[in-house]
Amino acid sequence: MTENIQHQVAHRRWILFAAMLAMFMAAIEVTIVATAMPTIIAELGGFSQFGWVFSIYLLTQAVSVPIYGRLADLWGRKRVFFIGTSLFLLGSILCGFATNMGWLILFRAFQGLGAGAIMPLTSTIVADIYAPKERAGIQGWLSSVWGIAAIIGPLTGAWIVQHFSWALIFWVNVPIGIISMVMLARWLPDIKPQHQHRLDLGGSFWLMICISSLLVALLQAEALGYWSLLFLALALISGYALVRHEKQAKEPLFPLAIWRSRVIVAGNAGNLVIGAAMMGISAFLPTWIQGVNGGTPLQAGSALAMMSIGWPLASTLSGRLMLRTSYRFTAQLGALLLIAGTALLLTLQRDSSLIHAGCAAFVIGTGMGMTSTTFLVSVQNSAEFHIRGICTASIMFSRMLGSALGTALMGAVLNYNLMLRLPEQYDPVQQIMSEGERQALQHETLQQMITQVAASLHWVFVASLLIAALSMVIARAMPPRRPE
Template sequence: MRTTHRPLTTVALALSLFMAALEMTVVSTAMPTVVSELGGLESYAWVFTAYMLSSTITVPIYGKLADLYGRKPVLLFGIGLFLVGSILSGLSTSMNMLIAFRTLQGLGAGAMQPVALTIVGDIYTLEQRAKVQGVFSAVWGIAGLVGPLTGGLIVKYLSWHWIFFINVPVGLGAMGLLVAFFHEQVQRKPQKLDFAGAALLSAGVVALLFGVQGIGRNLLALPVGAVLLTAFVLVERKVADPVIPMSIFKIPAIAISSAAGALFSAAMFGATTYVPLYVQGVLGGSPTLAGGMITPMIVGWPVASLFAGRLLLKTGYRPLIVGGFGLTVIGTALMALLLKPQSSLLIPELAMALFGIGLGFSSTALLIAVQTSVGWELRGVATASNMFFRTIGGALGVGLMGGVLVSQLLHDPRVPVAAANELLGPEHGRGLPPDLLRTLSGALGHGLTINFWIICAASVAAFAAGLFFPKIKRGEGMTISTSDVAAPH
C-alpha cells in the first residue's frame, strides 16, 4: 500500500477549492455583462441558483459515497464533471443554455468542497488541521484578489465565455496530483445507497426552491416541498443505511452548525450575487468595479479563518462563533441601511469586509466542531451534511431574493423587463428614454434594497442560532485519536 504524500495531496485539494473560490468571484463579476449580451435579467438569479441547487442535492449523496467507496474516486469524478460543465457553460449562446450547463457544473461541484474538506479531516490531526487552515485561507485570499480583476480583464479583452474555460487547466492539475499522490485504503462494506431517500431529498429541495420564488403558482410548490422533505425524514429514520443519518443531529454541535450554516450561507450567496448587480446596475460601475465589491469579503474570510484556526484550541468554539456572527450582523446592517443610489463605494466595501471577517471566524469553528463530533466512518457524511445545509441555505436565499427582484421589475406593467438588460451593458442604459431609465433604475434599486434587508435578517438569525451553541470547555471534545486520523491513508 503506497503512502499518501500529504503536501502534494494538500496542493491538489487547494487547487480544487481554488476553482470554487474563483468561480464565485469571476462569475459574479461577469454576470451583468452576460445578461446585457444574452438578455434575460429576469433569469439572472437562476444562473447562480441552478448551480447551487444541483450542488446542494448531490452533497449528501457524494458524502455517503465517499464513506462507502473512498474519497478519491468521488472527488475525481466531481472535478471531471465540473470541468465538463465549465466547458459547456463557456460555449453557451443563450441564457437557457447557460443555466442548463451551470446545473451540470454544480453536479460536479457538489463533490469538490465537502470531499476535499473530509480528506483534510482524514489526513491531519486537529492541531495540524488548524495550521493547514492557513493554506486554504491563502487559497481563498488569492482567489478573492485575482478573481474580480481576472473576470474584468477577460470580459474586456476576450469574452465572458472564457471565465469558464480558465477552470480547465486548474482542474486537470488537481486531478493529476490526486491520482499520483493521494492513496487510501477503504474497507468496503455490503451497504446500499438509499435511492428512495436521495430521490425524495432532491425533489423536495427543487420544490422548495420554486416555492420561495413567490411568483404566481410557484407558491403551490412550498407545501409540496414540505411534504416531500417530511417523507424524506421518515424514510431516513427507517432505512438501514440512510443518505443522512438523522442520529447525527442529536449532537447539539452538528444540529446548530447545520441551522447556522444554512442561514449565513443565504446571506453570503445573496451578497455575492446582488451586491455586484447593485454596483453595476444602480451605481453605474464597471464590471471590474462591480466584481471588486466581493473582494473584501473573500480576502477577509481567509484571514480571519487563519486566526480562528490558531485561536480555536485556546478559546473553544463558542466565542469564535458568537463573535464572528456579531460582525456579520454589523456588516449586513450597514449594507441595508446605508447603500443608496448615490452612495460611496466605501460602504459596500466596508460592509463586505466585516461580513467576510465574521464568517471567517464563525464558519471555521462550526466546521471543525462538526468534524470532531464523529469518527472516521461518519466524517464524510457529517461534513457533507453540513455543506448540504450551507448550500441549500444559499440556494433558497438567492432564489427568494430573485423572486423579490423580478416582482419589483414586473410591478409596473408599462415597463418592459427586457429593457432592464441595457442597464447592465457598457452604456449603462444611456440609450433608453430618461423616464424609462429612471423607472428601471428605481425598480432595480428598490428590489435590491429589499434583498439587502433579507440578507441582514438571515445574519441576525444565524447570530441567534450561534447563541445556542453548547459551551464546550477548552480541550473537551477537541482531540482525535491517532488511529482515527490515520485510518484512510
C-alpha cells in the same frame, strides 16, 4: 486504521495543495462565468434564460452534495472525488462548445453535478489526513482559496473575453483539474470502508425531489408566480417521505448519529444562518451602491471584494484562536463580528462613501470566515471517519440552502416595501440602476424613488441583522473546549 490515517500519510502538503487546486477550480467558476455572461449572451442570445445559467448550476450542485458525501463514506474519498471531478471537467469542456443558451444550460447542469463532489470532498480529504488539532489551521488555508478566487475570477474572466474566445473561461478548468487528480492519484491513500455498504437509493430519490422542488420555488419564485406554491407543496410532500423513509432504512442516507450530535446539528444550523445572512450583502449591497449612491459596477464589486478579503483572513486567524481559547469563544467572536458588520449596513446613507460600504463588507467577511471555519472544524472533529464525508457535505449543503432561503426572504422584504412605498412605479430598482432610465427620469421623481428604495433596502438590512443575531445563539452550542 482509518481513524489514525493522518499519522500514516506521507506528502500531506502535496495532498493539501492538490485539494486547494480543486477547490480553487470550483470556486473561480462562479465569478469568472458571471463576468463573461454579457459576452456569451451577445453571441448565443437567449437573454430570457440568463438566470438559469446560474440557477441550474446551483441546483444540481446542491442536490448532489449530500449524495457525494455519503458515497465518500461508502466507497472511499478518492474514487468519488475522481468521479465528481471528471464530471465537472466534462461539463466544462462541453460548455465551451455550446451553440445556444439551451445547450449551455444543459452542460452547466453537468458542471454542477461534478462541483457537488469537489467542495465537500476536498474538505473531507484534508480532515482525514490532518489530526483534529491541526484541522483548524488547515481549514483556514482552504477558506483562503475562496478569497483568492473572488478577486482573480472577475479579472481573469474580463481578460479572457477581451482577448480570446469566451469558451476559454470554461476550458481553463481542465488543466487545473487534471493536475489535481494526478497529484491525488499519486499521493492520496485509497482508504476503503472495512464493510460493504449500499447507497440508500430511496432516500437519495426523495432527497433529490425535495431539494430540487424547494430550490426551484425559491430561485425562480418571481418567474413562476403562483406556480412556485406547487413546487413548495412538492418539496413538503417529498420531505415528509424522506423523513419517513430514513427512519425505516437499514443504512439511511443521513445516519442517525448526525442528528444525535448537538455539535453537528448546531454546525449545520450555523451554516444555514451564515448562508442566509450573506445574501443581505452579496445581493443587495451592490444594489445600494449603484442604485442609491449612483456608483459604478466596478465600485460595487470593489466594496463586495472586501468581504472576500476579510473571510480568508479571519478563517486563518480562527484556527489559531480555537487552539488558544475554545470552539465556543471563537464562534461567539465571529458571530459578534457578523452582527456588527450587518449593523454597519444600517448606518449607510445616500451620501455614504464607498469606504463606509467596504468597511461593513470587510467586518461581515471576518465574521463569516471565523464562524464558518469554527462550525466546520467542530463538526469534522466530532464526526467519526465513517460518517465524516456526509457530515462535511451537510455543512456545505446547509450554506447553499441558507443562501437560497436568504435570497428569497430578503427579496420578498424588498418587494413588499417597494410595493408599499412606490405602488405606481414598475420595477423602481431597475429604473434607478439603469443609466439610461435614470437620466430619463425627472429630478424630483428620481430623488423620491432613490429615497424610497433606500428605505426599502434598510429593511432588507434589518432582516439580515436579525438573521445574523441567530448565529450568536447557535455559537453557544459549540463545545467550550479547544481542538485536541
